[in-house]
Amino acid sequence: MEMMVKELERGLQAAYQLHIELTQRLIEKQQQQHNNEELMASMDHHIAVILQSFQNCIARLRNPNIQDPSIPNTIPADDAECFDIARLRQSEPVVITTDLKEDGFKWRKYGKKPILSSKYPREYYKCRYTENGCRAFKYVQMICDAPTKYRVVYSGSHTCKHLLGDSPQMLNFCGSSKSSNLEPEQGHVSSECSILVPGGQDDSEKAAAYRTL
DNA sequence: TCTATTTGACCATA
């Protein structure tokens, strides 16, 4: 049983890595030629399906009582400390990344706070174009330093068009509409180093995903 | 001089 979970987690992690690398290459390619939105959207869709399958299986194996993926799972206290459960329950997309390079948007840092449950401070960012009505924001928190990993939590939706390379089709955080009722832009494609955990998913899936990282 | 970052203070919430 535990071995099955481990194997699934390994597959999930590999799928995440594939997602990250493919997305990164496609973004690079897109900056040279602007005609591969269909390919990106298609790739994103297939990878999302793969990731969801892994997450569902892991969640079910870890908690056989789960009848439906939408039913929240219980997360061990240890994990709760690591992953800030209060935030997870707000159904925001979370990204675990090893670097904080461009994610396709321009951000302005507006705050930094030490977090009690973590030895690393949390940094708060808003979209650079909030004055244009864009309500996207995120916060970044280092979750370990060797190797360096950051958890990035996104909230709100980008309504601005100021994306890197002026490619408005590049990214929209599907499922992040808790604080926005705006429609997602056409062709949501996750960004460089992104591991999307859309808000529609349940906590057990998220927790399963996090445990692998 | 403009823009981005830092940081202390204030506010909201549990």
Place this chain on the structure above:
DNA sequence: TATGGTCAAATAGA
């Protein structure tokens, strides 16, 4: 009341 989130003045860098 403790904690997290945001604001805004001060500061740094280009």
